[in-house]
Amino acid sequence: MSKPVVATASLAGCFGCHMSVLDIDDRILQLIDLVEFNKSPVDDIKTFTKTCDIGIIEGGCCNSENVENLKEFRKHCKILISLGECAIMGGLPAMRNGIPVKECMEEAYYNCPTIDKNDPKIMPNDDELPMILDRVYPLHEIVKIDYYLPGCPPRADLIWEALVALITGKELSLPYEVLKFD
Amino acid sequence: MLDVIRDVQSETGSVSEEAIVQIAAAMNVSQVDVEGVVTFYHFFSKSPVGKYSVYLNNSAVSFMKGCAAIAKAFEQEAGCAFGKTTADGNIGLFYTSCIGMNDQEPAAIINDVVFTNLTVEKVKEIVAGMKAGKSAKDLVKQFGDGQNQSELVKSMVNNNIHKKGLVLFAPFEAGSAVKKVATMTPDAVVEEMKVSNVRGRGGAGFPTGMKWDFTRKSEGPKRYIVCNADEGEPGTFKDRVILTEMPQMLFEGMAVGGYAIGADEGLLYLRAEYMYLKNYLENVLEKMRKNNQLGKDIAGKKGFNFDIKIQMGAGAYVCGEESALIESAEGKRGQPRNRPPFPAQVGFMGKPTSVNNVETFCCAARIVLEGGAWFAAMGTLQSKGTKLLSVSGDCKKPGIYEIEFGTTVKTLLEECGAMDAVAVQIGGPSGTCIGKKDFGRRICYDDLATGGSIIVMGPKTDILQVVHNFMEFFVEESCGWCVPCRAGNKILTERLEKIMHGKGSATDLTELESWCAIVKSMSRCGLGQTSPNPILTTIQNFRELYEAKIQKGKDYVSEFDFAAAVKESCAVANRKPLSEGH
Amino acid sequence: MADITLTIDGKTCKAKPGQSIVDAAKENGIYIPVLCNYEGLKPAGTCRICTVRVGGRFMAACTTPVGEGMIVESGTPDIEDMRKAIVEMLFVEGNHMCPCCEKSGNCELQALGYRYQMLVPRFPYLWPASQVDASTPKIFLDKNRCVQCLRCVRGAVTPDGKHVFGLLNRGDRTAIAIDHALASKMTDEMAQKAMDSCPVGAILRKEVGYVVPIGMRKFDSKPIGSDIGQ
């Protein structure tokens, strides 16, 4: 049997979850034996070159690009995993969800402390820029998600256990220490 | 405290921060507690509600009868949106839950005056009158039937009594019940109630004789009789008609209860929506006191002391729940209490209290006069006597029907002129929605129980819309105390909306059903324990309506709307929203 | 008075008359999860997590006194799943950003999430627009995280019997609030007590925080309830 193919992405996340993937220490070598990586910042493959077995996504959706990326992943991956609080519930970026977008944007581009008050006020609006969504969406509000691995970041052991369970078809054990929301 | 706040509200049009500070100081409680009470009830408001505050009923039947057009007319004529007050502070427009006028919808309450059968024309006249500074009472042109015309009521409300039975609407001679009861021992009265097998008419159907027995046997020198005239279940208005036409019988029934359990004080908890009846009822009480039917040594019997006070509510459905009612009567937020202890043990002011429905007390008065056996000869095995039904919705003759227990839904539909009914909501939102196949079933505790609300839905009524209206009602009327009801009903409503918007899957439907069970099982009081019923009973009886809305063959459907999600940010940045995929 | 005998999940238990099912269970080494219940305060029954089944009927174990011969079902799969659902409802009803919450690791709601292995709430997030009330001198009241357990309402009472905290509104808008007049007179001890009794990170003291490092917090390595039993 050929090795399962894995793709990963960071949407509205901080790459902390990816760091946690790397945090499995020397097991990373086993991982490379177990799976083959496709589109992922880990190997810098930018586009899908084949259908993947497992897609792992950190970060929620805060703009149109995130949404497109996410849908790409859903299309190319048989199994999709929400990795980390941001993916599962929006995480820290979602703290803006109670605040109108207008206020957020004005705060960011007009009023924030790092902006020189004497500069002309400019709201970036180039068509190349992603469009900002009205709020940050957890992934499962936009596409079907198969598994969830909470934590910020999820503990490396949790990621490892989950991947191994998924690949080998064994039942996932969840020791108390690995399941955390922070 | 409720009375104080009510006075402030009606005199100044709001309960301002300063007023809260003053009330708190005067009552020696914290400001947050006063604010908690003010913000709990519909008819109290921290912000000004206008010199004229219009409360338009937004219940399901009101919508069936054209509430939407009426609301629009009000907005157009008054020049402000619902939830707001006009710039000059003259008129405020608000929605409120069912006001007990389902047989004459659309209806609204303006400064305690009820306006029924509203049309766009009438709205124009009313708003013109308000702008001209006339008093709300003067805007009533025509008066309703029966006692609605009496000097102290002068209301346009109609009784719409279509069927009279032997218990409630048979002739009643003033003073007869207290006279009769004075010849009996309290034991004998309770015994007679037990023989009659009368069960509470407020919805729960608890045997009244047993309740009185428990209350009577509770320790302590002081006990209370409380009459539940909160009538908040959407679609019920039978207590309104009893209060209008048979107050004497009701009050004598309360005196009978007082005599039986050993209480010398009674409380009529009257919903704020029925404020227009207050003076009239006070007058009846006053007459009764003069005639020795209330007060000391009633009917000449030494030691038969009983008097009745009216406590006004302030707009909250949950206050119909007996322990919430007691909390409210004590001037607090209308949050149900934990039980045990039951009101029969620890009730109003901590004393043993029997809370009974308006109709129940009337039954008691009649039972004393005619005997328990006479009463028990009517009805079915477990449901004796007659029942007042408030029939509304898609039927030709909405109004009051006093039927013998055991009458089939079909018979009732024939009588009220609803032969094309597709669905019937029995017992209000918290009851059951049945379809044609069940029209042969009987109205009684053994089969289809109801506190009196019967809402008929014809072929033109969108049943899911009605379900949604009911769920919004529960979301709004939950007291907020416990998680499954406070959060659960909101969640159920969200999921229902997802399905109604065509964004549901079979999974959504299955989940919705299982979530309903969680809310029912985990909720603290009757409100949460029944609030999922609109969804549950329609999934049971009208599953095809849901099936038609869901996307077949999919186990996941997203509600995400790309265009809507990017709209605002694009507007802010002044750029053209691109469609998905660009 | 004589002891009462009852069974909880098949185990014979002894209890004192008037004792709640929760307390009786605890004394007999059985953990029934609670969130709103708090030692020394009158049970309120707001969270319903302690729901048990007695004679086919559901009731809150914190407000229901034991009865002779009572047969209590508590840890059955269906009840446990409904308890998990309550935890999940609370997570979607508020805005719980655990990663940046000062209470994280010491939070009872979060600990229940761990205990029930909540990976994602089954319910849709409601994203309420809640506020942080930082206007009083001693504490922050973060309504995003309040589970309305009413511990503060019941516990924070002035010597003359006034409530420092209270509920406002009704229905899904029901929210906790603080009495500004009374809060301005709050002592450090009262503030600390209020914070300690709050099961979540809704009441936090100003000018102190994040004192216990990750790994040493209350629920970092020991599940909630593990001190009681099963």
Ligand SMILES: Cc1cc2nc3c(=O)[nH]c(=O)nc-3n(C[C@H](O)[C@H](O)[C@H](O)COP(=O)(O)O)c2cc1C
């Ligand atoms: C949410 C809720 C609302 C209720 N509303 C009413 C009401 O408006 N009128 C009423 O008589 N009973 C109402 N009840 C039932 C009362 O709690 C109580 O059972 C009843 O007043 C007892 O009187 P009865 O035994 O005469 O029926 C309500 C119950 C619940 C749970």
Ligand code: SF4
């Ligand atoms: S969950 Fe935490 S670690 Fe992961 S992307 Fe979000 S903020 Fe970063």
Ligand code: SF4
């Ligand atoms: S079920 Fe609803 S109304 Fe009843 S106590 Fe709970 S929140 Fe309040």
Ligand code: SF4
């Ligand atoms: S209060 Fe508890 S559950 Fe909420 S964010 Fe803080 S740690 Fe998480």
Ligand code: SF4
């Ligand atoms: S602030 Fe804390 S203690 Fe008070 S009700 Fe909310 S969660 Fe409970």
